[in-house]
Amino acid sequence: MNTPLSEAINAKRDELIALTQDLIRIPTLNPPGRDYRLICEYLDRRLRKAGFETQLIRAIGTPGDGDKYPRWNIIARREGTVAGECVHFNSHTDVVEVGQGWSFDPFGAELADGRIYGRGACDMKGGLATSIIAAEAFLETHPDFAGAIEISGTADEESGGYGGVAYLAEQGYFNPTRVQHVIIPEPLNKDRICLGHRGGWWAEIETKGEIAHGSMPFLGDCAVRHMGAVISEFENKLFPAMAARTTDMPVVPEGARSSTMNINSIHGGQKEQDDDFTGLPAHCVPDSCRIVIDRRFLVEEPLDQVRDEVTGLLEGLRATRVDFDYTMTELNAVLPSMTDRDAPVVQTVARAIRDVIGKEPDYVASPGTYDQKHIDRIGKLKNCIAYGPGVLELAHKPDEWIGVDDMIDSAKVMGAALESLLLNR
Numbered sequence: 001m002n003t004p005l006s007e008a009i010n011a012k013r014d015e016l017i018a019l020t021q022d023l024i025r026i027p028t029l030n031p032p033g034r035d036y037r038l039i040c041e042y043l044d045r046r047l048r049k050a051g052f053e054t055q056l057i058r059a060i061g062t063p064g065d066g067d068k069y070p071r072w073n074i075i076a077r078r079e080g081t082v083a084g085e086c087v088h089f090n091s092h093t094d095v096v097e098v099g100q101g102w103s104f105d106p107f108g109a110e111l112a113d114g115r116i117y118g119r120g121a122c123d124m125k126g127g128l129a130t131s132i133i134a135a136e137a138f139l140e141t142h143p144d145f146a147g148a149i150e151i152s153g154t155a156d157e158e159s160g161g162y163g164g165v166a167y168l169a170e171q172g173y174f175n176p177t178r179v180q181h182v183i184i185p186e187p188l189n190k191d192r193i194c195l196g197h198r199g200g201w202w203a204e205i206e207t208k209g210e211i212a213h214g215s216m217p218f219l220g221d222c223a224v225r226h227m228g229a230v231i232s233e234f235e236n237k238l239f240p241a242m243a244a245r246t247t248d249m250p251v252v253p254e255g256a257r258s259s260t261m262n263i264n265s266i267h268g269g270q271k272e273q274d275d276d277f278t279g280l281p282a283h284c285v286p287d288s289c290r291i292v293i294d295r296r297f298l299v300e301e302p303l304d305q306v307r308d309e310v311t312g313l314l315e316g317l318r319a320t321r322v323d324f325d326y327t328m329t330e331l332n333a334v335l336p337s338m339t340d341r342d343a344p345v346v347q348t349v350a351r352a353i354r355d356v357i358g359k360e361p362d363y364v365a366s367p368g369t370y371d372q373k374h375i376d377r378i379g380k381l382k383n384c385i386a387y388g389p390g391v392l393e394l395a396h397k398p399d400e401w402i403g404v405d406d407m408i409d410s411a412k413v414m415g416a417a418l419e420s421l422l423l424n425r
Contacts, residue, residue, distance in 0.1 A: 005415045006356070008137040009408060016133045016407055017116065019046070021109035023093075023125040024118035030094035030158050033069035039093045040074040043132075043153050050136050052076035052151070059167035064156065071155045071163030075173060077148055078139065080422060084147025085180040087421050089135065089414070090371060091128035092157030092164060095120035101398035115401040122390030126402030127185025127410075128153060130389055134414035138422075141415075145422045150179065157371050160332055165371040166378060174379030181345040181383055181421060183414065186370050187390025187402075188252075190410045191357050193349055194386035196338035197366040197373070198251060201295040201306050202264075202331040205230060205314070206288060207324070214283030221323050224268040227289040229321055233313045234261070241309075247298035249338065249365045253393065256367030259301065264292040292331070296367065299336040334369045337376045345383045345417075352416035357409060366392075387413070 026039045037056075044054045059071040077086075096119070098106040104117040116126065135149050152173075154164030168174065174182070188194040207227045212220025242259035251257050269286030273279070297306045310328070317324045339346060341363060353361040366386065375384045389410040394400050 005137055005141045005419065006412045008141050009133060009411045009415060012133050012137060013404065013408060016129055016411070017111060017404060019132065020116050020121070020126050020129040020402065020407070021111070023129055024109035024116065024120055025107055027107045028094050028120070029097065030156060031064070033064050033071060033094065033155065033163070036072040036093065036155050037070065040072045040153060043074050043076070046132065047076040047151060050078070050139060052078045057168065057171075059155065059163040062156075062163035062167050064159070065163055071167070073152065073154045073164055073168060075150060075152045075168070077150045078135075080145040080147050082146045082424070084145075084422060084424075086148040086150055086178065087181045087183070087418060088150040088152065088174075088179045089131035090152045090154060090165060090182060090184050090375075091124055091131060092155070092161070092371065093125070093128070093153045094156055094158050095123070095125075096158050096396050099396075099398055103399050111404075114404050116404065117399060117401045119400060121400050121402040122187040123395035123400065124186055124388065124390070126390055126407055127187060127388035130407045130411045131183070131185050131414055134411040134418070137411070138415050138418045142419065142423060146424050147422045149418065149422070154371065161371045161374055166374040169374045169378035174375050174381050176379070176381045176383075179381065181348070182375055182381060182385070183345065183349070183417070184371060184384070184386040185388025185410070186366070186386040187388055187392055187395060188364060188366065188386055189391065190389050190406050190413065191353055191359055192362045192364050192387070193346055193353070194364050194366050195341065195346065196249070197336065197369045198247075198249070198256065199297045199299070199301070199303065199306075199336040200332070200334040200369045201297060201303065202292065202333070203295075203310070204290055204292050204329045204331060206290045206327045208326065209285065209287040209289070211287040212285040214285060217285050220285030220287070223286045223289040226321070226324055226326070227266070227268060227291060229317055229324070230291070230314065230326070231263070233317060237313060238309065245298060245301070247300055249299055249336070250363055251365045251367055253367065256296070259298055260296045262294040264294050266291045297336075299338065303333060303335065334373050335377070337373050338365065339372075339382060339385055343383050345385055348417045348420045349385065349387050349413065351420065352413040355416055356412045
């Protein structure tokens with residue numbers, strides 16, 4: 001589809017590459033929450049040049065916020081020449097830890113064979129850059145539009161979004177009287193519309209023991225062995241039960257159509273020493289072992305059932321295993337979220353995908369939660385989707401990348417959606 005807007009986006013290809021590279025090169029690692037202010041200031045300079053009015057907003061008092069790692073967000077707004085509805089593009093600016101196994105510099109943003117490599121390339125700095133280029137091309141092509149365009153860069157999505165979208169929603173920035181359409185450019189592939197996500201429940205389980213000399217473990221009580229019994233119960237009972245459940249939600253990839261649980265971490269016994277420590281460990285029976293579990297559940301599963309299922313296994317061990325004791329602390333809980341397929345933003349983006357890409361869109365749901373949960377539950381704004389470039393399965397992986405052609409196509413879809421929603425035709 002050749003239109004003045006699509007040609008304007010084609011002309012910005014090099015600019016899109018450079019913008020994406022600049023964003024990747026700001027190492028906004030979360031945890032702990034590095035360089036949030038730096039990336040907001042970069043976006044502030046960029047968007048003010050395009051005529052946006054900007055606000056930098058610190059989410060004071062939210063989890064992780066402090067003098068060392070303040071939680072900064074940016075919202076930019078460009079008003080049209082007449083009244084109308086507001087379309088908001090929301091992207092998170094934080095990225096997860098790098099991990100091992102990279103062939104490219106994780107923050108080098110190298111361009112190779114039409115792909116830009118780096119941590120956050122697809123999740124989701126490529127999507128952020130795409131939305132900016134789409135909006136700027138739209139403004140250049142249609143200076144006299146109705147309504148408003150907003151672009152936000154928000155903190156902490158990778159750790160729940162409470163220092164980002166949740167805080168902004170609580171302050172009224174996603175009130176449906178202020179914003180009517182929200183597109184979150186998460187990497188769900190350029191021909192998919194993501195309607196929502198599964199639920200999530202996170203908890204820490206600690207098993208208790210008694211310290212003793214490691215040569216006489218019979219005089220103590222090994223908390224790690226107790227945790228081994230917990231994990232055995234999970235392996236033999238919980239994991240098979242979850243695998244047998246499926247959802248009617250269109251969750252991708254296929255494995256996420258069932259309930260899942262990940263054991264995020266395990267810590268037992270002595271604390272790990274600093275890297276420069278050259279001594280040997282002491283000989284002690286561990287009196288504590290902790291795991292963090294990440295349980296993703298289906299819309300068909302009530303949250304109380306999810307909690308009770310784990311608690312039931314732990315209570316069964318308390319009743320049958322000698323000296324077994326535990327505590328469980330809930331860390332967070334998020335309910336599933338879904339937008340109706342007949343919602344205005346869904347129908348608009350679907351038409352744009354048909355026009356730009358030439359195929360019917362796939363309608364999917366995300367295996368993990370993202371910031372739609374806060375726009376839905378706190379903002380009470382249901383007209384929200386995730387749509388953006390990138391391959392979902394690359395998120396959080398080594399050698400993460402974003403395809404330049406995919407970003408161009410997605411920018412054209414976003415631009416066409418803006419034309420449908422903000423032009424008085």
